Amino acid sequence: MTVPSIRRLVALAAGAGALALPGAAQADWNWTQWGMTPEAVVDASGGAISAVEDHADYRLFGLHHLAAGTQEIGGITYEAGFLFEPGDRSLKLVNLVPDRGDCAEMEVAAKRAGDPDRQQRDNVSLERGTPPVLMRTLEWDRDDGGKDRMILLSAEGAGTLFCKTMILAPGVG
Numbered sequence: 494m495t496v497p498s499i500r501r502l503v504a505l506a507a508g509a510g511a512l513a514l515p516g517a518a519q520a521d522w523n524w525t526q527w528g529m530t531p532e533a534v535v536d537a538s539g540g541a542i543s544a545v546e547d548h549a550d551y552r553l554f555g556l557h558h559l560a561a562g563t564q565e566i567g568g569i570t571y572e573a574g575f576l577f578e579p580g581d582r583s584l585k586l587v588n589l590v591p592d593r594g595d596c597a598e599m600e601v602a603a604k605r606a607g608d609p610d611r612q613q614r615d616n617v618s619l620e621r622g623t624p625p626v627l628m629r630t631l632e633w634d635r636d637d638g639g640k641d642r643m644i645l646l647s648a649e650g651a652g653t654l655f656c657k658t659m660i661l662a663p664g665v666g
Contacts, residue, residue, distance in 0.1 A: 522587045523564075525575070527639075527662040529584045531559040534575050538562065542575065552576070553659070554666050556585050569595045587660040596645060596656035600631075624648045638663030 524537045535542050542562035551558035556576035564573040566589075574588040591599060616630045631643040639661050646655040659666070 522660045525584055525587065527584055530582050531575065531577055531584075534560045534584060542573065553586060553588065554661075555579070556665070557582075558588075564589070569598065585662040585665050588657060589660070590655075590657040599643065599656060599658065600645060624651065626654070640666060642666065 524539075525534055529537070531544055535544050541564060542560050545559060545561045547557040547559055551574060553576055557579050558574050559577050559582070560575040562573055564571045569591050571589040571591050574590075575584060576586040576588060577583060578585055616632075618628045618630075626646055626648050629645045629647070631645075633641045635641060640659075642659045642661065644655075644657050644659070648654055
């Protein structure tokens with residue numbers, strides 16, 4: 494049995510009317526495929542995603558942020574960033590950041606859809622400060638060799654400060 498990855502967990506939380514997302518064995522996200530160029534991602538989005546200038550602040554794992562837009566999945570609106578290998582400009586990572594008010598729902602959906610047979614890592618680290626910031630990372634391996642990673646940052650008294658989900662191509666991160 495194929496277990497839904499985070500990209501599907503978000504949709505599962507909101508019910509059957511959610512946007513259908515591919516299963517864990519597929520090497521892509523929604524209407525994209527790993528290896529697409531920024532231009533191909535923009536074209537495939539039907540106008541929802543635009544090409545953007547790369548900015549060092551938005552890079553992850555050395556990948557360049559070259560396309561972005563808003564995506565609604567399962568009733569949650571995400572700022573979606575698409576990151577590409579700098580040399581051949583091939584899609585390697587999709588970064589989904591919801592409004593922080595939707596972080597708890599995203600985490601609950603992931604736990605509810607979990608499968609004990611699927612490799613899952615749950616790491617917690619603490620950053621010193623006032624108040625200290627807790628970083629929790631949930632990660633699942635996909636059948637295609639890629640990973641789905643959910644990151645939640647919270648602080649005592651402030652609740653969740655930030656969360657995001659990253660869908661990583663095989664070999665990234």
